[in-house]
Amino acid sequence: MLLRNLLLLPLALVVAHPAPADISVDLDKARDEFLTPPHSLSIRAVGDLGAGAFGGDGAGKSRITAVQHLLGAKGHPVGVDGLWGPESSGAVTAFQGGAGLSADGIPGPATLGALVDQISQGSTGGVVSAAQVLLAVEADGDFGPATNTATTTFQSGKGLTADGIIGRDTWTALFSTSAPPKSLPPNDPPAKDPPSKSTPKAVLAGAARLLTDDELKSLRDPGRYAAAAYCKPEGWNDWSCHKCVNGPPFTKFYARGGGGFIPEWYVIGNGASVVVGIRGSEGLTWVDNFVAYLKPVSKSPDWFPGGQDLSLHGGFYDSFSIIIPAITLAVKVALSENKGQILVSGHSQGAALATLVATSLQARLDATVTLRAFSPPRQGNPAWAKYVDATLGNRVWRLTNNNDMVTNLPLMGMGYRHTSGEVWRTIDGQWILCYGQESPWCGMGKDAVPRGIESHTGPFPPNIMMGCGGEK
Known part of the structure; x- marks a missing residue:
């Protein structure tokens, strides 16, 4: 009944397409340089x-x-x-x-x-x-x-x-990259962890491994960035929002956009990398049956070069198409002042859009893009999942918290498929990295039925709850 009610929620995500707002002056100054390069560099x-x-x-x-x-x-x-x-x-x-x-x-x-x-x-x-x-x-x-x-x-x-x-x-x-990746993608499993009484069945079966303490700690900053995306946008400018001041610092704010029906986003630089944070939706309107159809990806402009037979959730792709030009421009400007590392983070619908954005940036820019997607729904068809895996490799982590039903939507029976890189919190509270796509050992499992959304907002390592906290 819950799923049926969710599927019948009113259409809200793609009713209108206002232009992204509030692009900073840094982008205005750099617009000609980055949007209209010399002809000899435009091949x-x-x-x-x-x-x-x-x-x-x-x-x-x-x-x-x-x-x-x-x-x-x-x-x-x-x-x-x-x-x-x-x-x-x-x-x-x-x-x-x-x-x-x-x-x-x-x-x-x-x-x-x-x-x-x-x-x-x-x-x-x-x-x-x-x-x-x-x-x-x-x-x-x-x-x-x-x-x-x-x-x-x-x-x-x-x-x-x-x-x-x-x-x-x-x-x-x-031709999609200039050098071999430094490590293997997540569906190439390393040696198994030594078993113990508390070792999850997925690990014992060789279908997953436990995250190390350092890996768990590495999720703190991406989690804070994703949570901060829920704060009031004006709090981003000086990083004064509740989750901002309690989270990782940054050195310069580059741009923010969105508003109305379009998810808000920000681009900042923290000295070591460029960070893109994308806000999740206020509700689950994106699961509406009328926007959950798979939409073939347009090749003009080609946001996903080299992709073949890609189809994406219609609502996600429409929103992505609106925000990606400004995000690309902001990231290019930020890269000129920060190292060539990009972190893209988001939660729920924001995690779905973060997956599209991270994949597109990696495919088109000379930089290393890392994706940390918290509780993402599925975004596209099997060809899309394969494209993401090939483009981002082991830099994709999509976190599934226990039995969160949102990560099992839209359903596989509708033609959707998750990427590799699932990081799942077991019923005993352990976080494991699952190998391959749609592992039946992890998350909801390919034959499971959605059960609830109580764990959708967290906690995520080390103990982060999504949402601004102290602000609406």
Whole structure:
């Protein structure tokens, strides 16, 4: 009866789409720089084989260098300098004309697909050099043992078959990042914890592991940031809200937006990283049966480059589409003054939107994005869950508190699926990291029936309750 009543709550999330409000002066000053870059830095590779803009340095420069090596391997040699100019664009146009492609000078998905070849240990030449550049190893054009090791490490980190063969899927992942991830994704389990009488059944079955004390402590700041998103927005500007002053500090406030029917959000810098906090809804209106349909993701603009057959909760995607342009701009400005680390945090509906935002930022920006999603509902179809896993790897933690029914909505029978990275609080109060997607050992389990929402707001480690506390 409770679920039925929730599903019949009135539509509120997507009734109106007001523009995000209250963008700070820092964004106004930087708008031209970040929204209208020079033409030579605006080349994009999107779709089956691409991710983000070809920038002039960092990962962008690596992608350009790789394309220049590929052009040379296909008989259109250019200077390999990591800079995109008329020579490189002209070589792409010439290659496209000979390959029967649209000759626009832009190395898009079809062009990249024609430029790359399958390579493995023993291969040589410019195609190998391109892969080596993207793997961040010496680009000597010789696929030897060192390149093979780098390839298998990269494949493992991206959830691909670690066979050392660079085929289409591996090329796609390589053009989506500039270096191998530092650690494995959450569905690659480490050694089992030693059992004890209190060890959860999921751990004994090899389906999960206990969180360490340090990992539990690391959740304090993300939890505070998510809780602070519920405070009055004016309290964010000087970090004077109740959860703000009792939580982690920051060095500069960059922007906030939303209001009305659009979830509020903020972007701050704490010196070590950029933090994006997204407010959850006042109620559970997002589960309304009329907005719980799966909506195919638009490719224009392409917020999720390289994604295939992605479908998202209609209400979540509509709200995301409204807030992501301003959030992207604020994050870019903040990154220019903070280290290249981004933390995205939110609770409930805010956690769902945080998942979309974190995945989009990771796919499009040269930075390392970490997601801490507290009590998130499902956001999309299995293709979406797979895309999130491939994009964020083990930097996704979605916290499920005991038998919280919200994390089991919308239902899998409606075509939804959770990502990997579930961190579940057992009935005995232990927090465990569950392997894979929709583990039947953890959370609600794939065949479970929603039972309640009493644990939806916490507590989360170390003892954080969602909501501002002291303010509405």
